[in-house]
Amino acid sequence: MPFTSIVELKQRLDAGETSAEELAGLYLDRIEAHNAELNAFVHIDREQIMAQAKASDSYRAKHEARPLEGVPIAIKDIFCSTESPTTCGSRILEGFTPAYDAHVITQLRKAGAVLLGKANMDEFAMGSSNETSAYGPCRNPWDTGRIPGGSSGGSASAVAAGLAPAALGTDTGGSIRQPAAVTGIVGMKPTYGRVSRRGIIAFASSLDQAGPMTRTVADTALIASIISGHDAGDATSVADAPAVDWLGACGKKDMKGLKIGRPKEYFVEGMNAGVRESVETALKQCEEMGAEIIDISLPHTEYAVAAYYVIAPSEASANLARYDGVRYGRRCADPKDLADMYTRTRDEGFGEEVKRRILTGTFALSSGYYDAYYKKAQQIRTLIRQDFLNAFEQVDVIATPTSPVPAFKIGEKTDDPITMYLSDIFTIAVNLAGLPGLSQPCGFTDNLPVGLQWIAPAWREDVFLSAASAYEAATDWHTRKPENFS
Amino acid sequence: MDIDVRKVADLARIKLTDKEADALGPQLNNILAYVDSLQKLDTSDIEPTAHPHDAAMPLRADAVTNTNRRDELQASAPKVEAGLYVVPKVIE
Numbered sequence: 001m002p003f004t005s006i007v008e009l010k011q012r013l014d015a016g017e018t019s020a021e022e023l024a025g026l027y028l029d030r031i032e033a034h035n036a037e038l039n040a041f042v043h044i045d046r047e048q049i050m051a052q053a054k055a056s057d058s059y060r061a062k063h064e065a066r067p068l069e070g071v072p073i074a075i076k077d078i079f080c081s082t083e084s085p086t087t088c089g090s091r092i093l094e095g096f097t098p099a100y101d102a103h104v105i106t107q108l109r110k111a112g113a114v115l116l117g118k119a120n121m122d123e124f125a126m127g128s129s130n131e132t133s134a135y136g137p138c139r140n141p142w143d144t145g146r147i148p149g150g151s152s153g154g155s156a157s158a159v160a161a162g163l164a165p166a167a168l169g170t171d172t173g174g175s176i177r178q179p180a181a182v183t184g185i186v187g188m189k190p191t192y193g194r195v196s197r198r199g200i201i202a203f204a205s206s207l208d209q210a211g212p213m214t215r216t217v218a219d220t221a222l223i224a225s226i227i228s229g230h231d232a233g234d235a236t237s238v239a240d241a242p243a244v245d246w247l248g249a250c251g252k253k254d255m256k257g258l259k260i261g262r263p264k265e266y267f268v269e270g271m272n273a274g275v276r277e278s279v280e281t282a283l284k285q286c287e288e289m290g291a292e293i294i295d296i297s298l299p300h301t302e303y304a305v306a307a308y309y310v311i312a313p314s315e316a317s318a319n320l321a322r323y324d325g326v327r328y329g330r331r332c333a334d335p336k337d338l339a340d341m342y343t344r345t346r347d348e349g350f351g352e353e354v355k356r357r358i359l360t361g362t363f364a365l366s367s368g369y370y371d372a373y374y375k376k377a378q379q380i381r382t383l384i385r386q387d388f389l390n391a392f393e394q395v396d397v398i399a400t401p402t403s404p405v406p407a408f409k410i411g412e413k414t415d416d417p418i419t420m421y422l423s424d425i426f427t428i429a430v431n432l433a434g435l436p437g438l439s440q441p442c443g444f445t446d447n448l449p450v451g452l453q454w455i456a457p458a459w460r461e462d463v464f465l466s467a468a469s470a471y472e473a474a475t476d477w478h479t480r481k482p483e484n485f486s
Numbered sequence: 487m488d489i490d491v492r493k494v495a496d497l498a499r500i501k502l503t504d505k506e507a508d509a510l511g512p513q514l515n516n517i518l519a520y521v522d523s524l525q526k527l528d529t530s531d532i533e534p535t536a537h538p539h540d541a542a543m544p545l546r547a548d549a550v551t552n553t554n555r556r557d558e559l560q561a562s563a564p565k566v567e568a569g570l571y572v573v574p575k576v577i578e
Contacts, residue, residue, distance in 0.1 A: 095562070096562050097561075097562060098562075099555060099558040099559050099561070099562070192538040192539065193538070193539055206536060206537055206538065232544075232546045235543050235544065236537070236543075238539060239544055300527075302523075303523065303524060303527065306520060306521040306522075306523050306524050307521075307524060309517060309520070309521050310521050310524070317498060321499075324499070325564060326563065326564070326571050326573055327560075327562075327563050327571060328562040328563060328564075329562070329564070330564070331564035331565065335574050336574070337574050337575070337576075338573055338574050338575075338576050339499075340501075340574070341573065341574055342499040343496075343499050343500060343501035344501050346498075346499055346500045346501070347500050347501040347502060347503070347506075350500070352506075355500055355502075355506070355510065356510060356513060356514070356517070358498050358500065359491065359494050359495060359498055359500070359510060359514055360514060360517055360518075362494050362497050362498040363489060363494045363514065363518070366494070366497060372525070373521065373524075375534055376524050376525070376529060377521075377524060378534030378535050378536060379529035379532040379533070379534045379535075380524055380527060380529060380532075381534070381535040382532050382533055382534060382535040383527070383529070383532060385535055385538070417513055417516070417517060418516060418517065418520050421520075432535075432538075433538060434537075434538020434539055435538075458538075458539065
């Protein structure tokens, strides 16, 4: 049962074979047994979670079950929710319990889901390995000496180890897709503007987007159908977004007529040979299922990481200005004046990587440097976006590796920020262009999962959901479980 | 280019210990050297992208939708008195 898809859990709940209480108890027991080893969850309140499950069962007894009635979903520690502390993996938000729910949390509650605690993450979502968390690193269930990816590492680790059947994550430069890839699960970043950002602690506002992390493609579609849609409370939530038939898109068994672009810039020297082989094999299989593989070029790819590391820290430096020790979270002891209070609160509250990003962004936006950095990066963002628009004139969808390497060892990349930043080399351009992306398991190298990334035109998540469902139906990678947790 | 890390930290209102400043200085310089690869491209005629879609920012009706929740919202503040946030003295 712990590795059952939520589509199937729903069927079992609807058939009366299990209850929300039984499911919540099962996952809580697994969390109790394994969390010390994985550190996937940072806030778990058993009583409160069991109370949600009980309420769901009694709702079901009286009404027609809602779309996620009784289904437990782990929540990244970045989503404000009133029933639990929300600390964004940071000391500066120690003890903060929001007075309101994020819009997507409201949507999950309305759909009858049980919120299964808060999952570990890189501090303020800044990281690719979950090592910057104030709660310590989270571990990869496939090899607990390795990282689960980041920043949504806790969400990925929990789903991969069967401590939760599904989770919510956020993705600013790959933070859903890269952890999904290196833990062998499915993760989707929807089109920018598809999912409301209200109540999600902001990192880089023009890039952030929330999405599902699940065991199957259909599970991702099911959660997307609940959390997506316009929210008047978020000015960047798009009101007239073209609708997608989320679940309808998932029935495909073949890829007849599908044109898949294979960008040469995503198959490069220096990437892991096992990753490359798994992805190439997956593409051959797509061809056998009727797809046409077309070589394409996204010529500005090499500038994506540099543009991102100007834009994201710049936006972060503005967003994180609010942590000043006045309205919420932590304040330093005995401030001697206001400036002392601000500067010491922020020094004590933020971790090293967060400070690095705030300082990078502050510099890039400072007087005299704005045009050379921020504006320049935004111009390159235009070129990157244009690359994709050109490519989608030739192809329906693009397929690439999600991460150039499988899960690396804890501590392996912490000494050099730039090596760490390059972990997201294949995911970042998608955020810059505001496009949807999905990672699904497509093989193993040295017993570590490999992810296949799909990129679709804006608002066309249905294209990759169909392709990914067909691939999933023809393969069994998504059914593999890490031995020590099965 | 050499960044004055103390000056930037001051702008960002972060007090750095000497040890932090010593480590961050070279790291920031490395990061900026890396992002300087952007200067290779001539972008003089390119419009900057601030938002991924060309959608206009919608305006909502200017109506009160919130009830007064002062006490709940202030519950997570470090120091509050009589509904006000308390900070160290600002004006002498």
